[in-house]
Structures are given as structure tokens and as C-alpha cells.
Amino acid sequence: MERKIRVLIAKPGLDGHDRGAKVIARALRDAGMEVIYTGLRQTPEQIVSAAIQEDVDVIGLSILSGAHNHLFPRVVELLKQSGAEDVLVFGGGVIPEEDIPFLKSKGIAEVFGPGTPTSKTIEFIRANLKRPLN
Amino acid sequence: MYDLIRCCIEGDVRAVARLITLLESGDREAYAALYRLKDHAGRAQVIGITGPPGAGKSTLADKLIAQFRSRGLKVGVLAVDPSSPFSGGAILGDRLRMQGHATDPGVFIRSLAARGSLGGISKATHAAIRVLDAAGYDIVLVETVGVGQSEIDIVRVADMVVLVSVPGLGDDIQVIKAGIMEIGDIFVVNKADRDGADRVVREIRAMLELQAQLKRGQTPEGGPDTLAARAPEFLHHTGLAEGWQPKAGNESGAPGEKESITAPKPGVLPEAGTISAALIIPPVLKTIAETGDGVKELAHAIFSHFETLSRTGELERKRLESIRYQLGQFVSNEIVHLMSLPELAAAQDELAHKVFSRKMDVYSAGIALFHTIIEQGASHEHPQA
Numbered sequence: 001m002e003r004k005i006r007v008l009i010a011k012p013g014l015d016g017h018d019r020g021a022k023v024i025a026r027a028l029r030d031a032g033m034e035v036i037y038t039g040l041r042q043t044p045e046q047i048v049s050a051a052i053q054e055d056v057d058v059i060g061l062s063i064l065s066g067a068h069n070h071l072f073p074r075v076v077e078l079l080k081q082s083g084a085e086d087v088l089v090f091g092g093g094v095i096p097e098e099d100i101p102f103l104k105s106k107g108i109a110e111v112f113g114p115g116t117p118t119s120k121t122i123e124f125i126r127a128n129l130k131r132p133l134n
Numbered sequence: 135m136y137d138l139i140r141c142c143i144e145g146d147v148r149a150v151a152r153l154i155t156l157l158e159s160g161d162r163e164a165y166a167a168l169y170r171l172k173d174h175a176g177r178a179q180v181i182g183i184t185g186p187p188g189a190g191k192s193t194l195a196d197k198l199i200a201q202f203r204s205r206g207l208k209v210g211v212l213a214v215d216p217s218s219p220f221s222g223g224a225i226l227g228d229r230l231r232m233q234g235h236a237t238d239p240g241v242f243i244r245s246l247a248a249r250g251s252l253g254g255i256s257k258a259t260h261a262a263i264r265v266l267d268a269a270g271y272d273i274v275l276v277e278t279v280g281v282g283q284s285e286i287d288i289v290r291v292a293d294m295v296v297l298v299s300v301p302g303l304g305d306d307i308q309v310i311k312a313g314i315m316e317i318g319d320i321f322v323v324n325k326a327d328r329d330g331a332d333r334v335v336r337e338i339r340a341m342l343e344l345q346a347q348l349k350r351g352q353t354p355e356g357g358p359d360t361l362a363a364r365a366p367e368f369l370h371h372t373g374l375a376e377g378w379q380p381k382a383g384n385e386s387g388a389p390g391e392k393e394s395i396t397a398p399k400p401g402v403l404p405e406a407g408t409i410s411a412a413l414i415i416p417p418v419l420k421t422i423a424e425t426g427d428g429v430k431e432l433a434h435a436i437f438s439h440f441e442t443l444s445r446t447g448e449l450e451r452k453r454l455e456s457i458r459y460q461l462g463q464f465v466s467n468e469i470v471h472l473m474s475l476p477e478l479a480a481a482q483d484e485l486a487h488k489v490f491s492r493k494m495d496v497y498s499a500g501i502a503l504f505h506t507i508i509e510q511g512a513s514h515e516h517p518q519a
Contacts, residue, residue, distance in 0.1 A: 030221045031223060032221045032222045032223045034224045034226060036226045036227075036245050037226070037230055038229060038236075042236075045237050046237055049236045050233065050243070052151055053243055053244055054151065054243075055148075055151035055244075082148070083148065
């Protein structure tokens with residue numbers, strides 16, 4: 001019996017704008033995934049706690065405020081501390097090119113900037129899940 | 135699987151989450167292993183919250199969690215949202231309203247997609263309730279999808295149902311219709327600061343009063359105001375609704391209709407077993423979930439109702455009824471599962487062709503298929519618990 005892919009879409013930090021997060025949530029829904037949307041202004045602790053309770057395969061973090069270099073790695077670190085390394089973490093939003101290698105070195109699997117076709121994100125998720133679907 | 139179950143009973147959050155995932159996926163080994171939970175079952179109070187989309191169920195749940203936590207109770211939440219019938223995907227957005235409790239170790243929130251079930255909850259909801267119960271959550275709140283008029287499966291899995299309504303959804307004919315309005319143990323009119331809230335309260339109360347009269351085999355006479363005269367005969371909790379009044383007193387309620395009923399408080403119950411559950415008139419409460427107004431009274435009404443359920447033996451009766459229903463559900467699910475086996479799919483196909491070529495009619499073919507299923511079922515190997 002095949003599992004559904006479950007994805008948590010979260011907005012860490014102090015953004016007041018979640019249009020992009022909702023667009024990606026909607027696209028993943030239409031790709032047959034179950035998307036838990038946790039809303040604005042989440043701490044990394046809230047995000048990781050929700051991800052564990054929801055038993056998600058993937059966390060998508062969207063950020064526009066510029067605090068990505070701090071908040072993204074913190075989420076990955078908390079997942080490790082909770083023994084949940086099998087969750088795939090990707091990022092999106094307004095992230096400067098030059099920050100991406102740093103984020104990848106900290107365990108963010110991929111970063112999708114503005115204008116990325118949603119199909120690319122969907123393909124990425126399907127190809128990079130860390131837990132088998134059955 | 136044994137370790138996973140053991141960790142669940144110990145309250146390990148990851149194990150609970152993982153087990154629910156397996157149950158949601160229909161993992162037969164996980165279902166077979168559920169019997170290990172039985173010695174840890176039946177402790178949680180299971181509360182259903184249902185009502186139309188946007189009525190404020192999640193926000194109300196959020197505020198109720200705070201009330202339960204302030205009493206030191208551990209709370210598990212199962213929040214169901216609809217799945218797309220087209221893609222199978224879902225946006226699970228109930229949790230958004232409750233994220234303030236995300237890092238509280240005494241709260242476990244899990245979003246469930248309905249996955250094709252049309253009764254307001256998902257197929258795995260009942261099993262997930264059992265898992266949370268065994269994991270030591272004192273209260274299990276089950277929030278249904280936003281329902282319409284007939285999605286009432288919640289009543290099969292919850293000890294009690296809080297039915298959330300809002301002003302502006304229709305007149306008193308909507309209130310007396312069959313279906314959803316029949317399953318509330320507590321009625322809540324949320325967004326009570328909006329116009330028409332008092333009218334909805336009155337309409338629901340009139341409906342409940344009428345219902346109680348009809349159940350007692352009496353001819354209804356008069357409106358809600360006759361409730362006061364009969365109050366001592368009934369075990370009703372309407373007095374609870376008086377605990378909170380909206381701040382803006384601009385409702386156009388009829389003069390003199392203050393519903394200041396001198397009802398007996400739940401404390402003056404008759405002896406156990408002397409009252410029929412049919413005589414319990416559900417309370418109708420007003421809340422503004424956004425601000426938390428009225429939620430304390432709602433929590434009080436919930437506990438009061440549980441007390442009544444336990445004292446009257448109604449809780450046992452409800453749980454037994456629920457088990458009977460789950461048994462029936464289990465059997466139909468098994469039959470559906472058997473039909474997916476290749477040999478039975480082939481038999482179904484063959485019979486379908488016979489009906490198509492008019493060698494058989496659909497009813498006798500159906501009976502033949504049913505017998506084949508029963509035979510197959512008897513020889514079919516089940517995963518051993």
C-alpha cells in the first residue's frame with residue numbers, strides 16, 4: 001500500500017507575506033500530495049515539532065525577510081536533534097545566489113528562487129524523498 | 135512493529151506519528167498490531183467538533199486546547215480536511231489555527247486528509263483515536279471537515295459532539311432538518327458578535343425543546359418559553375448558556391424573551407439510571423472563538439456533559455454502539471479488500487460478462503459473487519497479530 005507524500009510548508013521568521021508559500025502548497029496539492037500549511041511567523045521549533053507530529057516527508061521553507069542563513073540551518077539542526085534526519089528540507093523565497101552553497105552545506109537540499117516552475121519543485125520532491133513510499 | 139507500539143504506549147511522539155501514518159496508508163500489519171493497545175484504551179474522552187466550513191471549528195479547538203491544558207490535561211487533536219477527488223492531494227490548514235500549541239509537549243496535533251471518505255472524517259480516524267488514547271492523551275479532539283447537512287460519521291467515533299453553527303446560514307427550517315442537527319450534544323453559535331446570533335440560539339433551543347417533547351411522546355404546545363415550566367422534569371443544561379452574554383447588546387430579541395430559565399443545575403441530578411438519555415436537552419452556547427469569549431463556558435459544558443454521560447451509563451452505551459459500528463465497518467472494509475484480490479477480481483469480471491451477455495441477471499450474479507467472496511475470505515490468510 002503506497003503512502004501519500006506529506007509536505008509541511010512553513011514560513012519561518014517575521015515575513016508578513018505568504019503568497020509564494022500558498023502557490024507552492026496549492027501546486028503540491030494538485031500533484032497529489034498532502035500539504036500541511038502552518039502559516040506565518042513560525043519559529044524553527046514550532047516547524048520541527050509540527051513536522052514530527054505530522055510525520056511529513058518534506059519541509060518546504062519560504063522566506064523573504066533575509067534571515068534564511070540563520071533560520072534554515074536551525075530547522076535542519078533541530079530535525080537532527082529530534083532524530084528526524086529522514087525529512088527532506090528545501091527552501092524558497094528571496095534568497096541571493098551567493099547564499100545557496102552555504103545553505104546546501106547546512107543540509108538544505110535545494111533552494112528554489114522566484115520564477116521556478118512548480119513542476120520543477122514537484123519533480124525534485126519525488127526524486128529526492130528520503131523515506132520509501134511503501 | 136512491536137517496538138513501534140511499545141513506544142506509542144510510552145507516549146513517544148514520533149512513534150505515535152509514524153503509527154498513524156501506517157494506519158492511514160491501510161498497513162495491515164499495523165492494524166493487526168493494534169490489539170496490543172487494548173489494555174491502554176478507553177481512558178481518553180473523545181470530543182468531536184463539527185460544523186460548516188469557516189464556522190470557526192479550528193479556532194474554537196485552539197481555544198479549547200488552552201482550557202484543557204489549564205486543567206493539566208494532555209490533549210490530542212485529529213483535524214480532518216478534505217482530499218481532492220481529482221488529484222488525491224489536500225491542503226491541511228486546520229493546524230494553522232492551533233500552531234500556538236505546537237511546542238507544548240502536552241499537545242499532539244495531527245492533520246488527516248479525508249482520502250475519499252464522505253462522512254466528515256477519514257477511514258483511519260477511529261484507529262488514530264485509539265492510538266492517541268493509548269499514548270496517554272486525556273482528551274482527544276476530533277475536528278471534522280467542514281460539513282454540510284449529512285456528514286455525521288463523527289457521532290460513530292466520538293463520546294460527544296460539539297456542533298458549531300454561525301449566524302446567517304438560514305432560517306429555522308434549516309434547524310429542524312434531519313441529519314447534522316440531530317447529532318449535537320452541545321450546540322455552539324460561534325461568531326456571536328454578528329447580527330442574528332440570538333435568533334439562531336432561539337431557533338436551536340426551540341428545535342431541541344420540540345425534539346425532547348416528541349421523544350417523550352407529548353404533543354408540542356407553545357414555544358421555547360414553555361421550557362421554564364417544564365424545567366424540573368428535564369435534565370437540561372440550558373442554564374450554562376446564561377454564563378456569558380455578548381458585550382454588544384444590540385440584538386433585536388423579542389422583549390421579555392430573556393431565556394432566564396431557572397433550570398436545575400447538573401449538580402441536582404436524579405439517581406443514576408432513572409433518567410433516559412433522550413431527556414437530556416443539549417445546551418446552546420454562544421462563543422466568539424477569535425477572542426475566546428464563551429470558550430470557558432463551553433469547556434465547562436463539555437465536562438458537565440461527560441459527567442452526565444458517565445453518571446447515566448450513557449457513555450458505555452455510546453461506546454458499545456460505536457464498537458458495533460466499527461465492527462460493521464471493519465467487515466465491509468475486509469470485503470472491499472478481498473474484492474481487490476486478483477482471483478476475486480477475475481470472478482467479478484467473469485460474472486459481469488455473464489450479466490452483459492444476458493446469461494445471468496445482476497442480482498443472482500451479485501449473490502454468486504458474494505458467496506465466492508465468503509469462501510475466499512475463509513481461506514484468505516490474515517496477517518497474524
